[in-house]
Amino acid sequence: MSPPRDEISRRLATLDALNRLLPPGGLCQVDRVEEEMEVMISRDYEPYFCGNAALHLCFSCRRCGRCCKDSEDVAVSMEDCRKLARHLSLSAKKFILLYTRPHTLKGRDVGTARLIKKSPDGSCPFHDPAIPGCAVHQVKPQVCTAAFYLSKMNLLMCRENGSFSAFPHCPGDIELRAGMEEFWTGIDDHPPSRELLHQAFRSPSPQVRLFLLLLRLKGMEIYFGREKALPLARRLGLKRMPEDHELRPAAFLYAASLLEVNREKEASRRQNSFENTAI
Known part of the structure; x- marks a missing residue:
């Protein structure tokens, strides 16, 4: 052959x-x-x-950080919040308070999902230029895991x-x-x-x-x-x-x-x- x-x-x-x-x-x-x-x-x-x-x-993600900096809204489920909280050694309640805000959309499809609070420069708070890329890559939110395809x-x-x-x-x-x-x-x-x-x-x-x-x-x-x-x-x-x-x-x-x-x-x-x- x-x-x-x-x-x-x-x-x-x-x-x-x-x-x-x-x-x-x-x-x-x-x-x-x-x-x-x-x-x-x-x-x-x-x-x-x-x-x-x-x-x-x-x-294979090259962890360039472009999507971390350019994505307007990053939605997180309660399961995402719990995983991230455990990774950061925080309670889920503390994580939600520090890192999320209410979703801009309402309705059944949104459910209990929230949005990640962006840094002042508009990037994700978990984007680390020193890596460069995601500082919580192994437990990143589902919407980030699914991106882009x-x-x-x-x-x-x-x-x-x-x-x-x-x-x-x-x-x-x-x-x-x-x-x-x-x-x-x-x-x-x-x-x-x-x-x-x-x-x-x-x-x-x-x-x-x-x-x-x-x-x-x-x-x-x-x-x-x-x-x-x-x-x-x-x-x-x-x-x-x-x-x-x-x-x-x-x-x-x-x-x-x-x-x-x-x-x-x-x-x-x-x-x-x-x-x-x-x-």
């Missing part, structure tokens, strides 16, 4: 290892769990929800535009896309490798179905938090939640294939626009 096909096959081979998460009798209550996930995040957002979950898994705004933009978003000011996203572009460059002149990748996630095989289910479940964890995703995993009978590194090799292929489709659609749109202008 050629090196590109080798790499694709090696990454796809990791799908078999996901079977170790299954209970002896196989998955339980799959239909019920899929219905619950549909209520949480409609499949109208696909392929953007799972695609962005895959990008998130492959992304699985933020609510990005999902809305992806669905509205019919394409995946790029984040040109984020060095981590630039690096990720460059790596995927280099990957595609390596298989552009090898049709069997391209065909293998194009067909990989269209297969009805049990391994692919399991991967896509676990990827969507992982997306729920990233978007809503572990406390919302864990009950779903338990209903499925999973021994535990899948770890990022277990999904990452195949997630790279999945995201790369979606971005390539995205690129081809954009090229087609530009061509159609050019032809219409010429007419």
Whole structure:
């Protein structure tokens, strides 16, 4: 086999290892769990929800601090507050008093969420220029964990535009896309490798179905938090939640294939626009 096909096959081979998460009798209550996930995040957002979950898994934050300084509002749940308070050796009440303010929005969707109080210069109080980056990186709020790919705004933009978003000011996203572009460059002149990748996630095989289910479940964890995703995993009978590194090799292929489709659609749109202008 050629090196590109080798790499694709090696990454796809990791799908078999996901079977170790299954209970002896196989998955339980799959239909019920899929219905619950549909209520949480409609499949109208696909392929953007799972695609962005895959990008998130492959992304490596460079802790440049740009999003810490530029984000206008950072919402925190009560669970976020408790985790941050423990990390800072504060009571939850003290943390809320010192570091948060009431949410500017009201209603059921907001619930008990609050906003982080910004520093006088408008940056997050946990941004440390000396690092540089987040001083509470390991327990940062869920909305920060989900950024950029699985933020609510990005999902809305992806669905509205019919394409995946790029984040040109984020060095981590630039690096990720460059790596995927280099990957595609390596298989552009090898049709069997391209065909293998194009067909990989269209297969009805049990391994692919399991991967896509676990990827969507992982997306729920990233978007809503572990406390919302864990009950779903338990209903499925999973021994535990899948770890990022277990999904990452195949997630790279999945995201790369979606971005390539995205690129081809954009090229087609530009061509159609050019032809219409010429007419």
